[in-house]
Amino acid sequence: MHLLFATSIVPDGALASGYEIANAAIIAALRRAGARVTVIGFTWPGKAAADPENTVVLGAIDVRTENASARQKLAWVGKALLSGLTFASVKLRAVSDSDVLAAIERAGPFDGYVLNSVQFAGAFEKLFGDRPSIFVAHNVEHLSARENAAAASFFQRLLFRREARLLETMEERLCRRARFVFTLAEEDRAALGVASNDRSAVLPLVTGAKAPAHEGVRHIDCDAALIGTWTWQPNRIGLDWFLGRVVPHLRPGFRIRIAGRMPSGVTSTHPGVEFVGRVPDARAFVRSAAVIPLISTAGSGVQLKTIETFELGLPSVATSRSLRGIDHRPANCVVTDDPVDFAKALEAAAADVRDVDGSAFHRRQVKALDAAIRLGLEKLVPARQEAFA
Known part of the structure; x- marks a missing residue:
């Protein structure tokens, strides 16, 4: 089975954030289950894909709000309001639909999509309906946006409330269209309306393929x-x-x-x-x-x-x-x-x-992660056969 893993930022090997650590763990688990995985998305500026032979890079982009100039932030806000996209997704519209479609074609024949979180999937949502998909919900983004609104200034509160409304409908669409949904926490399954075991599973994560090596007595300072x-x-x-x-x-x-x-x-x-x-x-x-x-x-x-x-x-x-x-x-x-x-x-x-x-905890997590991945892929197999029968 060949899967196209669609994500905002492709792995560069640095594992500098929790999001990148989670992506690496999920991709590794898909490959352990026997799937061929090609990743498509952007790189950070100055970074290269860690696995270029199995990666399609759309370009380099910095989507971090804190790194953007005031002019860039205003441009993103304006573009989001005009397009009806979320602020997070509009940042990824640095390339056109035709550019993404051409990149998908370069990925070669494949059987389904793994839509990794809402940002990239939301930016190019209409391009991913031709094959069955699995949706990976790293968070319940619309609930996070509501919490962010409650802690924000007046103008930011308006933006976060808008994000929450758009994200809720987007997450509902992505979950409805997906043959299976992976979440990273049990309570997120119910929050996304996919609590049935036929519709979703939790992915227990690890920070690396092997448990961290025991390094002896620690120096505490x-x-x-x-x-x-x-x-x-x-x-x-x-x-x-x-x-x-x-x-x-x-x-x-x-x-x-x-x-x-x-x-x-x-x-x-x-x-x-x-x-x-x-x-x-x-x-x-x-x-x-x-x-x-x-x-x-x-x-x-x-x-x-x-x-x-x-x-x-x-x-x-x-x-x-x-x-x-x-x-x-x-x-x-x-x-x-x-x-x-x-x-x-x-x-x-x-x-x-x-x-x-901590090695026992790591082993328990890997075992449960691999079992959940296999369950999701089993749900995608009949979908693939049905789509191309």
Whole structure:
């Protein structure tokens, strides 16, 4: 079976974000199941596809809002309003429908599409109706847009509300047309209206094909460490909750390092908080902390930072939202949504560091991931036979 994996940004091997880690895990699982996978989409500027022989590149593009000039942002907004597309999808309209169709033809004969999230599928939606498809819903995007609206300024609130309306109808269409839907969290199946086992399955994810190697005794040089794409609104909401509601309850000497690009306006008066920007080795950074705060309070889908923490066997304190899409919680993970209890649990974990073996968690995730992928492909096979009989 030959599948065309349609995505906004093709893998470049860097695995710099949770989205890219998830894509790599899903593509690897499809190939383990015996499918030939060709990826189609854009690259980041200055980046090359990690697997050029099995990738069709539409061009280079930077779709990150925080990197765009004010003029570019206004152009995207205007184009979105005129076209009826979402803000996220209109950024990908850097090429025409005919360009994408020509690229699809270059991919050679194939049996079906894997439509990876709504952004690319929404930008070129009418081009993907000629073959059966599987839709991968990384998040319930319309619910995330509603949450973003509640935390935004007046003008941004209007834009997010518009996104939510458009995304809800788009997600409904993509799910209805798909022969099968993959989500990354159990609750997302019901939110998308595909909770039946004949219609959908959850993909448990991993951060790599193999479990992280055990690296011996850790050198701990801070109490807690966080790393993330804080310019992404759901992550920003969680960070604001942590800094505003949890950190004030931590003792002054509690040392917290926060890595990743920081949006304007994020500050903390706590003397132990340090914003360190980009770090050269994300895994080494989190391993240097006594405990990992898992602070998601918004969004849908799965938190890849939670999965990585569990694979590494590191102690953690997590909100309940940080555990969505994960069936098994290690013994050294404390769960609470109360800010005061969260702070107390962080201090307790930092005072008594207890690592565990994360390889069992990784094996469990891979086994469940491969089973879910096989189920989806089995649903696509009769669709292929019916379409081309």
